[in-house]
Amino acid sequence: MSRPALLLAILTVLVVVPALGHAFVDAVYWIKDSDGNLIYMRDDQGNIIYGNILVGQRVVFDASKSQSYYGKVDRYWWDFDSDGTYDAKKSLPVMYHTFDRAGTYTVKLLAVDSSGPPGSADTYVKEVRVVEKLENPVALFFCQVTSASPSAVNVTLNASASRDPDGYIKYYRWDLDDDGTYDQEMFRRPLLNHTFDRNGYHLLTLSVEDWDGLKDGMQRILKVDGIGGQSVEQKMVNVTVVNKREVPVNVTIVVNNWDTVTARVVNTTTVAVPLNPEGKNDFYLTTSDGGEGWFITGDHTPEFKLLPDKIELVKSGGLPGFGLAAAVTALLAAIALGARRTIKI
The missing domain is CATH 2.60.40.10 (Immunoglobulins)
Structure with a gap:
């Protein structure tokens, strides 16, 4: 490969690929209660499920673990009802939210690093379970x-x-x-x-x-x-x-x-x-x-x-x-x- 071609390939990796986003911004969030305890469970296969959250319970959506290759994430957009419209746009990673109805919600986070090239963003989508009341387990062996x-x-x-x-x-x-x-x-x-x-x-x-x-x-x-x-x-x-x-x-x-x-x-x-x-x-x-x-x-x-x-x-x-x-x-x-x-x- 000639020197000009090699330089062009390196430039493509450093400039063009980062512009595609996702690989250089990593969005993630956790849900916590008012005492800072994580709200999640694992199913029988070990998959993480967010819940259970009570109707009317004020919880914290914490996206502080989101990372960017370019610097840091400085925009956090939240869609709590999966209607395609972001309900909140914040500059800080912590978001308080209360669900007023029971159900399974698909909550989407868009994390953006405005200091990076265009497309420096990533999304994180999880299902969140909201219930009217917590039910006791049943022991049987x-x-x-x-x-x-x-x-x-x-x-x-x-x-x-x-x-x-x-x-x-x-x-x-x-x-x-x-x-x-x-x-x-x-x-x-x-x-x-x-x-x-x-x-x-x-x-x-x-x-x-x-x-x-x-x-x-x-x-x-x-x-x-x-x-x-x-x-x-x-x-x-x-x-x-x-x-x-x-x-x-x-x-x-x-x-x-x-x-x-x-x-x-x-x-x-x-x-x-x-x-x-x-x-x-x-x-x-x-x-x-x-x-x-x-x-x-x-x-x-x-x-x-x-x-x-x-x-x-x-x-x-x-x-x-x-x-x-x-x-x-x-x-x-x-x-x-x-x-x-x-x-x-």
């Missing part, structure tokens, strides 16, 4: 025994059915020994593998927290048996299942996430199950027509009713000092469960 030996029982705790109606779960915290202290904190990871090396009825606690800082909790009971060749104390009791649906139903009952009982219920059926004789027990019922229900109760002779739209624990009593402590959750999809022993009736 299942236990699956993956392997068992005389020395240890390996369990997968699956909290992927937990959900946040207006966003995503941020933290999954686990208390695995009922001491009131969380043993594991998982960031955006709903699965936890854990090994138990002690027989007993273990109370497991899950706490979930969403990106808005709201929390919910759930407890399950896990029976661990056979460690060291020893057996936990248990007693066989009768569980009654009453069918109020129009057709016979096959029912599966998982007791303390360990023993599984199956039965066909036409009208009323009584089945024998092994229970913890001195404490509460965990029951998870599924039906062949898609129904599900989860319960923890101190009643040692429980009765379950299969209603057309749900499963109910309708009888509570049993040992003194143990009242009903039940939560019922209807799920849309079946979740596979593991158990060491199956009893067919």
